[in-house]
Amino acid sequence: MYGDIFDGHARKKARAAPKVAAERELVVEDAATGFCGAVVGFDRGYDGEFVKLADARGTVRLFAMREAAFLIDGRPVTLMRPKAAPAGSIRSASGSTRVEGLRAKVAKSSRIWVEGVHDAALVERVWGHDLRVEGVVVEHLEGLDNLGERLAEFAPGPGRRVGVLVDHLVTGSKETQLTTGLGPHVLVTGHPYIDVWQAVRPAALGIAAWPEIPRGEDWKTGICRRLGWGAPQDGWRRVYNAVNSFRDLQAPLIGAVERLIDFVTEPEP
Template structure:
């Protein structure tokens, strides 16, 4: 029987009765320290059937150490908030280019965003950014974080996102499409194929990989992402920056 603290036992040889208050390890083996009703303590060897409980012989063993339970983690790697209750959404928003971007952000950062009360919306194309900002009117406490695909120097995307003001933060990744921001190993391939310019990227990708239609390909990509480890570092960093910006 595990000698849990305060367990009351009787030493079979001497009749001494006391509660377990500690242990000592010596050259002669393990000993248990018992404390009687007057506060006096004595050590007894933890030999087989050396103690009695309700008149029945028992062998005491050291209790197993309490397992330290690591805090549960969300898909993004943050500490998961148990018993999460819905909160009123912030006025600030995170905008992404399309439905697939929004789905992957929700897949990995959904828990964090609900904790912070941040809503993610898709623009249905970066060309709509200017009109959406004019309608939204960013300001103090009403920020916009924008996640952009293929945000590299000299690209169309970099030109569309210049000089948007202090209440708008644009971050992005260098990949042509958010699919490519998923690690190849996560979807079971060695590398993402290169699709020539002028071709629809998703259609060409599915053709090269034998994935069927873009709808079939998306189901495979989405189903392969379980947490942040399945994503490339540039996308992870870009989203984390936006979350910090709109919640500051």
């Protein structure tokens, strides 16, 4: 995560784009071509350093790590190779440095909301350590249809932000219609998959790809039937147990959760 590196502005004088460590699975956009992908590696040539980006379809491209060559949330940044972790340091499931001897921290007023129990469980499995370090609570909505009522009860405002993680957040979907115009203290991010199960990499589950399920058929039931996983509760156990770190998740989900954590933990302007 890159914290509050974008604080301030350059009304009178242009300033250099902030430098961001290109941690693995950080999602960025190449400013020149619009290609958006997660960091998966690096290369070095006679003309400088290059970063490898992989998009949601698995396409991998190489880009020169020039100044202000990339965008994060629409803002130019300069990518840098991440520094090597100190000897003996331990990484959490999200890839961050684990904080040993962590004591319970008073929860922030801000919250992260997810659609259901499975979303919450996967977020906790990968980002649980980070969330405890930051004092952030994740709650599930029991369905996106409850979002409006929950926001009215919570009353977001300064120092009381809400980040919302949404499944199937694509143009024209019901999910997109329910999450527009929610105000400056609410950030909605999401992934394009029908269900959060699908945000788990097939390779982590030992399958070639997620089966296509016809519209109108219950998605989880159809998946389990085609893969021979039994009932949906049996399928969920397979999905959950297959996730040990961020490397087992698709880049769009990783980027969506990282942006929400940044949003609810960054200092107020």
